[in-house]
Amino acid sequence: MLLNDRRPGDEPGTLTKSIPTEKQHPRLMRDYFRRVAPHYDFVSRAFSYGMDRRWKEDAVARALLPDNALVLDLASGSGDFSQIILKRLPHGRSVAVDLVEEMLHIAREHGVKEIACADVTTLPFASDSFAAVLIGYGLRNFPDLEAAILEIKRVTRPGGRMLSLDFFLPKNRILRLIYIAYLYANGAFWGTLLDGRPRTFTYIAESLRGFLSIEELTSLLRRIGFAQVESRSYVFGGIGLHLATKQ
C-alpha cells in the first residue's frame, strides 16, 4: 500500500512523489482509460455517492455563461459537462474532446454530438475560440500540466472562463489519511469487482501523487496569466473547483 511507500522527507499522510505509470506515456494513459470506459459512469457516481453530478452542476452555475456560449468540455470522458451545458444553455454548444475514442462513443450515446479525439497539448482549434473550457477530473492526468494550461488559455476567448473540478488531498493530516485510505479501499473494491484488478480504480489515489494542492493550482493559473482566479472545495478539501478568466 502506497501509504507506507514514503520517501525520507515525505510527511506522513502524503503519497510518494513518483509518477504513476499511466502518466509516463500517452499510449499508457489511453490504454488505461479504454479499460476504464465501460465502468466510468458507474464508478464516478459510486465514489462520490452521487454527489459528483451536483458538484458539476454547481460549477457550471458559478461560471455564469451566456445562453449561446460555445464551450469546450476537455478530457470529457463520457461527456457529463457537455450534457449539463446542453441542458442549461438553450442556444449553447459544447464540444467534447478526449484522448480516448471509447469515452467519446459513450458521450455520443449520451446525446453529445460534437466530439473530437485529441490530446490536451495539441487541441485542433483556433486561438480564442471558446467562451469557456471546462475540465472535469482532467488536470491531474496531464503529464505536463503547465503546457496543458497554456493550451487551454490559447483556445479560450479573452474574457472567457476556465473551470476545473478535480481531486485534491485535504490539508488536515488526519482527514488526508482517511481520504487516501478511502480512495484506495473503494478503488480496490470496485476494481476487483468490475475488472478483476484492484489497480484499475486505485489509479485515482495514485494520480494525486505529485499533483498540486488547491492553493498551488490557484497560483499556477495566476502565474500563467489567468485573472479572477477563485477556488472552493468540497468534502473537506478532497475535491476542488477552480474558476479563472482569460484577460
Ligand SMILES: C[S@@+](CC[C@H](N)C(=O)[O-])C[C@H]1O[C@@H](n2cnc3c(N)ncnc32)[C@H](O)[C@@H]1O
Ligand atoms: C477521470 S476522466 C474525467 C471524465 C469527465 N471529464 C468527468 O468529469 O467525469 C479523465 C479523462 O481524461 C482523458 N485524458 C487523459 N489524458 C488526456 C489528454 N492528454 N488529453 C485529453 N484527454 C485526456 C481520459 O481519457 C479520461 O476520459
